[in-house]
Amino acid sequence: MAIQEFRKHIGGAMVSYNPEDKSLHVLSTNPSVIKRASMIGDMFLRNMRQKVLLKQRTEEAVKKLQSTKIRSxxxxxxxxxxxxxxxxxxxxxxxxxxxxxxxxxxxxxxxxxxxxxxxxxxxxxxxxx
Known part of the structure; x- marks a missing residue:
């Protein structure tokens, strides 16, 4: 889902994520698409990492709250x-x-x-x- 969002922001291209080197691969014949992808790619990956971290922290907080509720x-x-x-x-x-x-x-x-x-x-x- 996130890759489709990135593809939409750069203006349509073939986009894939390589988990081995943690990078996005963009294929396009349009140079402006490649330029936009290089400009916002790092920001996109940083935002995705932050989202994952926030989701993990939220899940941990929910678990702590539930265990506190159980104990109270x-x-x-x-x-x-x-x-x-x-x-x-x-x-x-x-x-x-x-x-x-x-x-x-x-x-x-x-x-x-x-x-x-x-x-x-x-x-x-x-x-x-």
Missing amino acids: GYMEEFQVRDELMGLAIGTHGVNIQQARKVDGITGIELDEASCTFKVYGEVLYISIV
Whole structure:
């Protein structure tokens, strides 16, 4: 998508990206297209790197926020007998998936080794579940 945008800005040409040397290759018979490509090529690559970096930072921030949200509020921990774990989890984890959809539940963790469930949520809702 970004390469099509670059192609549009330089006025149409054959444009490809070479990941080995991290460069754009522009093919055109029009010298003005080549000149425009050389003028804005570095800026374009720099902007693309910045976009990727910002996207990564945003994803990291979202993960941190989600983990903070999970940890905040209220947590209920309980254990299930080993022979009942299959029923508690449900086929392909359907029971856990359904529990995650309940209003007020912010997260569910499962430690299968100790048969322990941790349910995170808002105080009002977690005690009801």
